Amino acid sequence: MAAEVQTNGVTNGLKQFASNGYHHTNGHSTNGHSTNGVSKHVEVGHSDFMDIRRYEDMIGNTAMVDITSLASPKVPGIKVLGKCEFLNPGFSMKDRIVRNIMNKAEELGHLKPGGTVVAASSGNTGAAVAMLAAMRGYKAVITTSPKCSQEKMDAIRAYGADLRVSPSGVPESHPDSYMNMAKRLSKENGWFDINQYDNLDNPEGHYLTLGPEIWNQTVGRVTHFVAGGSTGGTISGTGRYLKEKNPNIKCILADPYGSIFYDYWAEKKLVKPKKFLVEGVGKGSIPKCMDFNVVDDVIRVTDEESFKTCHQLAKKEGLMVGGSAGLNTFAAIQLANRLEEPAVIVTVLCDLGVKYLTKVYSEDWLTSNKLDSVINVDEADH
Numbered sequence: 159m160a161a162e163v164q165t166n167g168v169t170n171g172l173k174q175f176a177s178n179g180y181h182h183t184n185g186h187s188t189n190g191h192s193t194n195g196v197s198k199h200v201e202v203g204h205s206d207f208m209d210i211r212r213y214e215d216m217i218g219n220t221a222m223v224d225i226t227s228l229a230s231p232k233v234p235g236i237k238v239l240g241k242c243e244f245l246n247p248g249f250s251m252k253d254r255i256v257r258n259i260m261n262k263a264e265e266l267g268h269l270k271p272g273g274t275v276v277a278a279s280s281g282n283t284g285a286a287v288a289m290l291a292a293m294r295g296y297k298a299v300i301t302t303s304p305k306c307s308q309e310k311m312d313a314i315r316a317y318g319a320d321l322r323v324s325p326s327g328v329p330e331s332h333p334d335s336y337m338n339m340a341k342r343l344s345k346e347n348g349w350f351d352i353n354q355y356d357n358l359d360n361p362e363g364h365y366l367t368l369g370p371e372i373w374n375q376t377v378g379r380v381t382h383f384v385a386g387g388s389t390g391g392t393i394s395g396t397g398r399y400l401k402e403k404n405p406n407i408k409c410i411l412a413d414p415y416g417s418i419f420y421d422y423w424a425e426k427k428l429v430k431p432k433k434f435l436v437e438g439v440g441k442g443s444i445p446k447c448m449d450f451n452v453v454d455d456v457i458r459v460t461d462e463e464s465f466k467t468c469h470q471l472a473k474k475e476g477l478m479v480g481g482s483a484g485l486n487t488f489a490a491i492q493l494a495n496r497l498e499e500p501a502v503i504v505t506v507l508c509d510l511g512v513k514y515l516t517k518v519y520s521e522d523w524l525t526s527n528k529l530d531s532v533i534n535v536d537e538a539d540h
């Protein structure tokens with residue numbers, strides 16, 4: 159009797175897992191393990207009582223938390239919710255898109271056992287590529303810019319990837335930028351380029367997972383989605399899904415001052431990017447994955463506002479997250495404080511603060527960047 163109940167539990171679990179469309183369908187073994195996490199435990203005959211999967215299968219289905227305490231809404235019934243993307247196996251939402259891109263590439267035969275993948279990244283996609291490449295038996299070459307935190311660089315190397323850092327001070331259009339380095343390496347060596355900026359399997363990764371999770375976790379009550387953009391995959395894929403569910407849902411891009419997105423969205427003008435310190439968001443060019451049709455509004459945020467919000471989240475809610483999560487939360491709070499009717503605002507806590515201990519959470523670094531005001535931020539200060 160007990161065994162029957164447990165068997166049903168596992169069967170249901172598997173059905174649900176497979177119906178998410180998340181699982182890796184290729185199933186070939188590249189490093190001695192089946193990469194098809196769905197079938198492995200069935201094969202060994204313990205499926206009647208164990209539902210233990212591989213680490214890659216833990217991607218997605220992240221928790222959502224209430225962070226309304228940081229806001230001071232004018233009217234009752236306003237909620238600010240954070241999607242804990244730092245709880246993904248590689249500690250950022252980028253695991254979702256890399257899994258989708260790799261699955262597609264394997265299905266189409268662009269990525270073969272023992273092959274090499276190359277990816278340009280501000281650090282999180284690089285970590286996700288390095289992690290999944292390790293699990294699936296590929297070699298990974300990651301290019302990044304010197305802006306990438308030491309922690310993110312070290313993590314990429316820890317997964318066994320070959321990390322190449324572009325020279326400092328080169329704009330994205332320069333042949334030696336980290337983005338062009340990856341393109342060149344792919345061309346010269348025949349390596350599979352993840353190409354997160356222009357590969358539409360990136361927003362699709364969010365359309366298939368992050369969007370439905372937000373819809374389900376809020377029981378369809380989400381009214382606003384707030385996210386920063388770099389490739390645009392998060393806001394475009396998630397935004398498209400949510401708007402298909404309910405066209406009244408508003409998508410707000412949180413953009414750092416210095417990024418060119420705001421001017422492009424507001425006036426179709428391509429301005430020169432300026433320096434800002436928040437990592438992973440904002441851009442100096444317009445990637446193909448960025449779909450401005452889903453963007454209803456843009457809220458611009460300074461480095462100081464982003465980092466202060468990180469410290470508030472840590473001190474008030476115990477959420478120690480990266481700078482872009484602070485930027486997103488600041489924009490979500492601004493929105494919460496100006497709305498005049500009940501709303502459910504969902505934002506993305508993109509990655510883990512541990513990736514920035516030597517930056518966002520370092521007094522020395524903040525002081526040397528004239529951001530002393532962030533250090534002693536009052537938890538109620540916003």
Ligand code: PMP
Pocket residue numbers: 250280281282283386387388389390391392393437438439480482483508509
């Ligand atoms: N936050 C962080 C920390 C990131 O690494 C990224 C991606 N570079 C983003 C936000 C932006 O996400 P997207 O590329 O999907 O626009």
